[in-house]
Amino acid sequence: MSRIGEYSQVAPPGTVDIVERLAARVRGRRFLHVSGGRLGGGSAATLRAAIPILDDLGIDTRWEITGGDVAYYATARALQAALEGGERVLTEAGLEHYLAMNRVNVRRLDLDADLVLVHDVQPVSLVEARAGGRWIWRCHFDCSGAQHGAWSFLRPLVERFDAAIFSLPQYAHRLGVPAYVVAPSLDPLSDKHRDLGPREMQAALASLRVAPDKPLLLQVGPFTPGYDPLGVVNAYRIVKTHHDVRLVLAGTAEGDHESREILANLREAAQQDPDIVVLELPADAYVQINALQRAAAIVLQKSVQEGFDLGPAEAMWKGKPVIGGATAGNAQQILHDVTGYIVRSVEGAAFRIRHLLNNREQIPRMGAAGREHARRAFLLTRHLLDYLALMVHLAP
């Protein structure tokens, strides 16, 4: 069976056929991705899954990585943070060094392709050396509130591309080139999202010491203010006075002082209440996160900070209702009152959890609607359609 054929059982009916037919129209074309690294989740995980499939479909797909010295990475990180709206000091010397290092990358990398997709900030200035093919900048973050200085530096570079792609229309900044909209996706056959058998589930939960003996409320996400894990604990406490539930907070702590303080508060709460479980997991604990999401009764994504985190879609794919904070990314994923609820406060989250626990027949109904919504809108197969449609549209 072809790689794409393996998705026939999970993708919407007819989707794999359309992927194959679109691919046939651009067979033999050269499709190049350029990013700052191959590791981690998010866009890198999507590329690791998509590239072998596209290659198998007859599209000559490659992935190049930019690199440099410590100062180069530091400037690229600071530039991206400033484009995301953070206050950063960007020096002329630092930016000049970043451009110089990317000129070295141009000499080192093979950038010859019919369609070149440049991901995020680190490789963006490679466009200065574009020769043939169509070039697109793929921005995976919200740059609508970029710091003025950072945007002034980036904009002339972005406008040398033929187009840009953003995850949501409101994440785009004013540009003189077309801005396409492509949402992120999840790979339903990866360890994080594939079906798990009962034994595998049991083993994964046992390894985390999470007993599935009472309804689990779950939030997966970093222990940072943007994900409001302390707000989740407070919502749980309101619910706990009426329902015997267990709260699991699974994620990673960032190195900054604020995150460490949040983690300390969460650990203190867990010490006082054995039904609060705080799990610090490595970034590649895919099967464990999969098992937790499948074991949960209700999944929370109480984000208070913008950004397109796929947590709601991941939980919906496992058939769970999701209660999420009112961010644009959550609103795009959660269909309010159909696949879950959008809430704007701790009390709102507690109210919706109680509502679902008191009307339990709604949990599987919402979960089933969520799975179908995720199947249509957030699987890798939809992302492949977007890539192929882009190729047909821009590099026929």
Add this chain to the structure above:
Amino acid sequence: MRATTHPFVFTGCVELREALDVHALDERELLDRLREAPADSIFFHTHGYFLRHRPFTTAWGNDFARWAAVELHDPVLGERLAVVDPFAFPALDGLREELVTIVDRHVRDLGAVVRLPWGRGFHFQQSHVVEVPLGVQATTLREFRDALSTVDASAIYLHMVDARARRGRGAGDFAEWLRAALGRPALAEQVGRIDAYLTTLERVRGRLLDLVDAVLEEDGE
């Protein structure tokens, strides 16, 4: 069984979305932007709603109504916009005029309006529809019925919705083929009258199949 030398060729589609630099953060800005947005964007947020929301029958019927009700917390405007049936307008300019008239009348009675933060604003988009021939064609009503029951739902959208509203084929591709190529004017008229408003593409497929099945039964097929 009547056959035609002009087969119906089923074509699916993929929608490539494009963000426009056109945004509204309150009712009055929505009115201004509705007047100036490209016709393709009006199409995207009204007719296109049915392609993006196909697994569900959602309450609002178009993106403008949903935004007014859910984000602006203006249920009256939401209801007034939701009742607009995009399929009732033979041309997009007429649909735009109807939307503008509703919002214009509504804002006249409003006092101060609340401006939303950027992230919750209405951000206009349009789409490029990439057509994908599905390799399925029909020369008889039976073949048409069999193909219709299995093709990707995007084909229903392209032949029933996009053909009518964006490509000016008043009754849609199916009705046109049934009438002109297969000589079935009565069935063509019934198909052309199918109301796609506030439903899903799968339900439209079901209604089409019901109509075709009834004719096949009359024919003794």
